[in-house]
Amino acid sequence: MDLEKYRANYEQIQKLQQTKNLDFYAYPAKYYCHPFRIVGNLYYIGDQKVCSHLVDTGxxxxxxxxxxxxxxxxxxxxxxxxxFNPKDVKCIIHSHEHFDHIGSACEFRQLFGTQLLISEEGARVMKERPEWVYMEASEGKHSPIFTPDKTLRDGERFTLGNTTVECVHTPGHSPGVMSFFFQAQDGDKRWNVGYFGGAGFNTLYKEALKADGRPLEAREQFLQSLAKVRDRQVDIVLGNHPRQNETLDKRRRMLEDPSVNPFIDSQEWQRFCDTMSEQFRQFMENGN
Ligand SMILES: [Zn+2]
Known part of the structure; x- marks a missing residue:
């Protein structure tokens, strides 16, 4: 494919996404997802398009x-x-600096005094390259950009109550992506939870990187990030978007057969990292 075709392909995908998103932006409540307990003190509070998770840290x-x-x-x-009461949300940790993951941050801080956290790199993007937050794609009436109360460094551990979160910088999808590892508490049991902070290829098309003025190396970085965290011991994989780890399908299966918890799967993390790497290599081989 020549450059024009890359561009046409990319624009076509963007257009399709915009059409699908218009209904969502106009009627977001249609995409509400009843929240549920994943395990112990870990809950799903996202909608049908993007994930948010809540931990009751005590x-x-x-x-x-x-x-x-x-x-x-x-x-x-x-x-x-x-x-729960939203005023008890002490902190929101953000996986990356895109508008669909940081959207409610400012309102939570304003309404409930919530502390806002994001990686150092994510904070830098919001300050210096706000166009990389893609606010114009959000149809939102306000800017979701915030100055964090605390920035997170690669390898840093952050503790609230009974929960310590290990923060690992995994750039690629965006410069500020962080992945998180912590334990969910379920009575006497502890489950290792892993959250890969940004797995979409949408920002990694050659044309998209060029249009944004980001270096092509972001593509290699993405693969390195997957390799960096691949060998972690994880029992429960959290999704960044529900489709990335079949969050909603697992919830359906959970309701059908409450005796099995499909969220607990100690092989899924490696499977996820390997599949993402393979699919991304294929994506590049296909000329994207
Ligand atoms: Zn993103």
Whole structure:
């Protein structure tokens, strides 16, 4: 394919995504997902398009990612529906600096005094390259960009209550992507949880990188990031978007047969990293 075809292909994909997203931006409540317990003190509070997770640390609530700018009300409703109070959300840790993962951050801080955390690199992008947050794609009426209360470094451990989160910088999808590892508490049991912070190829088309003014090396970085965390011992994989780890299908299976928890699978993390790497290599071989 020549450059024009790359561009046409990329524009076609973008157009398709925009059409699908218009209904969501106009009627986000149609995409509400009833929140549920994954295991012990770990809950799903995202919608049908993007994931957010909540951990009850015994000393306040810890949330991973704050969704789209247009879905703050859905996240607040999900927290109430679980029987928690949104004012107890002490911290939101963000996986990366894109508008669909940081959308409710400012409102949570304004309403509940929530502390906002993101990687150093993510904070730098929001400050110096706000166009890489893709606000124009959000249809939101307000900017989701924030100045964090705390930035996270590669390898840093962050503790709230009974939960210590290991933060690992895994750039590629965006410069600031972080992946997180912690233990969920389920009575006497401890489950190792892994959250890969940004797995979409959409920002890694040659044309997309060129248009954004990001280096092509981001593609190699993405593969290196998957390799960096691949050998972790993980019992429960959290999704960044529900389709990436079949969150909603697992929930359906959970309801059909409550005796088996499909979220617990000690092979899934390696499978996820390997599949992503293979698919990404294929993506590049196909000329994208
Ligand atoms: Zn993203």
């Amino acid at each position: 000393d306040g609530l810890l949330v991973f990612d704050s969704g789209f700018p247009c879905t703050t009300h859905l996240m607040i409703q999900a927290i109430w529906e679980l029987g």
